[in-house]
Amino acid sequence: MEEKKPSTADILAKIRAQKAAAAGGSPATAPEAAAVPVAEPAPPVAAALVETAPVKPAAPAAKPGSTADILAAIRAKKGGAAAPAPATPAAAATVAASAPVAAAAAGPAKPLPSIAEMVRAAKPGAAAPVAAVKPPVVAPPMPARPLPPSAKKGAPAPARRSLAGLVTVAGVSLVSFVLGGVFASPVLIAIGALIWCVLLSPFAMAWAALSVVTGIATLGTARFMFPNVLVEPPSKFKIGPPSDYPLNAVSNKWKDQFGVWIVHTDQYEGKDLIYALSTVCTHLGCTPSWLDGEQKFKCPCHGSGFYITGVNFEGPAPRPLERVGLRVAEDGMLEVNKSMKFQEEMGQWVDATSFVDGSLA
Amino acid sequence: MLEHHPDLTASVIYGLGWLYLLLFLMNTLWVWRSYHHDGEVKMFGQGVPVASFWALYAAMLGMVATAHLTGSDNPQMFLLRMPDAFKSAVDSVSGPVSFFSLSVGLFVAVILLREWIVKPTVGWILLNASLIFLALSMTDYDFRQIVGKPDNVPIVAMLFICAFFTWLSFACAVENDQRKAAGKPLYSQEKNEKILVWPDLVYSELICMVLVTALLVAWGIVLQAPLEEPASSAKTPNPSKAPWYFLGLQEMLVYYDPWMAGVVLPSMILVGLMAIPYIDFNKLGNGYYTFNERKFAISTFLFGFLPLWVAMIVLGTFLRGPNWNFFGPYEFWDVHKLELLNNVNVSEWFWYKVMNTKMPVAPAGSDPGTQAGYILLREWLGLLLTFAYLAVLPPLMAVTIFRKFFVKMGFIRFMVLSNLILFMASLPIKMVLRWSFNLKYIVAIPEWFFNI
Ligand code: FES
Secondary structure (H helix, E strand, O other), X not given: OOOOOOOHHHHHHHHHHHHHHXXXXXXXXXXXXXXXXXXXXXXXXXXXXXXXXXXXXXXXXXXXXXXXXXHHHHXXXXXXXXXXXXXXXXXXXXXXXXXXXXXHOOOOOOOOOOHHHHHHHHHHHHOHHHHHHOOOOOOOOXXXXXXXXXXXXXXXXXXXXXXXXXXXXXXXXXXXXXXXXXHOOHHHHHHHHHHHHHHOOHHHHHHHHHHXXXXXXXXXXXXXXXXXXXXXXXXXXXXXXXXXXXXXEXXXXXXXXHOEEEEEEOOOOOOOEEEEEEOOOOXXXXXXXXXXXXXXXXXXOOOOEEOOOOOEEEOOOOOOOOEEEXXXXXXXXXXXXXXXXXXXXXXXXXXXXXXXXXXXX | OOOOOOOOOHHHHHHHHHHHHHHHHHHHHHHHXXXXXXXXXXXXXXXXXXXXXXXXXXXXXXXXXXXXXHOOOOHHHOOOOOOXXXXXXXXXXXXXXXXXXXXXXXHHHHHHOHHHHOOHHHHHHHHHHHHHHHHHHOOOHHHXXXXXXXXXXXXXXXXXHXXXXXXXXXXXXXXXXXXXXXXXXXXXXXXXXXXXXXXXXXXXXXXXXXXXXXXXXXXXXXXXXXXXXXXXXXEOOOOOOOOHHHHHHHHHHHHOOHHHHHXXXXXXXXXXXXXXXXXXXXXXXXOOOOOHHHHHXXXXXXXXXXXXXXXXXXXXXXXXXXXXXXXXXXXXXXXXXXXXXXXXXXXXXXXXXXXXXXXXXXXXXXXXXXXXXXXXXXXXXXXXXXXXXXXXXXXXXXXXXXXXXXXXXXXXXXXXXXHHHXXXXXXXXXXXXXXXXXXXXXXXXXXXXXXX
């Protein structure tokens, strides 16, 4: 471990040197020479580099290899060196092969074109119809930025299609939009959209597609708000006569089905009452359990505790459990109405529909 | 009969045997390392290589492992277990308060003793100690029930991984700090650690990917996912636990209103983490490990991460039982454990205890404006405290402890920083207040769903 590892720069330098040697002389001996500096997986890389090397013309010893060199070469070519530096023929060849556009652009000292300029320059070739609509945008300010040969020859700039034809197409698409709207036919709208898109540039098409897809997704999400079936127990139900609920007891009978406890106690302000408590913890909505031994509702999620009266006394729950409506129906049975809620902290527990007189039991 | 022994079964003993065997192998390798790296100590007038102590220790582990793997099948006779006195002592002192103090204490100790902890030998001893503690604790039935649960296995792994990476980063940081102090170049500059992306890095990543995938597949096959009964809105499992990575949040919910702990504080955490690059004005420590050059940033971040997040996950996973009560690590999870907590709000304390009167309540049927006035009157003390905390403290900090920061950062950045810190601090503050004064809410306005 103490021996100094070769740095990346060293490795690269070695590879380059070998590559140069291989290109100049005997490619056959190169691979094993190349395998020396890099550890295990090196040979394929070195080999690959060597393989490509002979394709290029034999380079002098100072052949540029690094990315920085290549970039420098490109910049030099662009920056006015109309005649490429004789020292770097290989680099020039590589650059010319991989980036013909850039090579062809070599002209008198001109700044590099910005991306916006390139896009603008590419546009008349790619989307001729637009150019036809807007004659002013014919000659971009870009200097000597040649088009791909095919485009250059195929499209005599600016391609003048008849304005009338364009208007017709736009009109057709508009009509199909309107008709689609009137007859609520998505097919017609889609056709209209398609025609409209063809008229526009790829950018507009992409944006249009994006907004259509997003719109559909949003609508789909909104659709979730209206489920086909709502499985909810009825909010009003009978729970038997008051005599089913003895004093100071909590009935778990309706907890699973309807989510209420029926409590009969005289501990709330000393009055003998029967009331129905909702089984939703006022902290975060878990279902507490009634612990008979400790005479409290205890929530398993964060440990909130409520007295038999429903009033919170421990843990994080900020307010008492909620009561739901309870009344004695005409047939003498108790009837719970879950559509009503009574919150103690709002002073709603005095409401006569929130409890039933316990002496009925 | 044998397998039904609730305390210690033969299979547990064999399992522990494998663990000790692993420890034995690890330490055998360590003996080899120690022989080459650690020197000798003078003893009995002659030099004794340090490695010999490790060899002794490894031999002992080897014997323990053999005894576990081949020894008596009668668990009753099994001697090597956690002493009961220790267990009951731990259970009796453990509680949320002691747990939190311990985790904060550990955090401070790691930072203060970092130069000592990052020595390889010390790190190795700590690792051994924690593994042996785990192995001994596994002999306890209740501990095993919780820690050995299939869904808690990743959390145990996470603890070790977390500890290892903290250790590693401190080791790199201390090394660099010492180099800087000695005027030497940084570790990464001197020992050229650069490698080629292709093939070196890509290959190692590929190998890691394959290994981790294989590990996950094996894990998924060996440890079955614990499925529970179908969900029912009427029945909440007891205890009901969030996914393990959210247990810190669930613990936060014990102290705060859901609106605070579930919405405000988590968003503050996210926004705060995103804001760090904009708040940070310290240009040092860019691209290399260091502690001394970024003391404030690293300690603050680690405080938020280790005691406030990881330790809370541990608390929520291992120490919170039925009804979200606290249970010691060796304690039976009794559903009927009675723990009476009568929490009070600041307003209740003020009006009942201090003023000895009733709380002001708006007369029945009064208009909303009057009611609001009464509510504000009722909660004035809590509102004032909160206001002071968020509005008065930052300027105070600017002229006292954070003076240099304020000068360097400018007004807005300092305000953002101080508020983020105050929000982070609000969690431990509220926890301490709950434990020491049974405080429920500082501002309690359930009428408006506004509780702090
Ligand atoms: S949901 Fe009941 S205590 Fe949090």
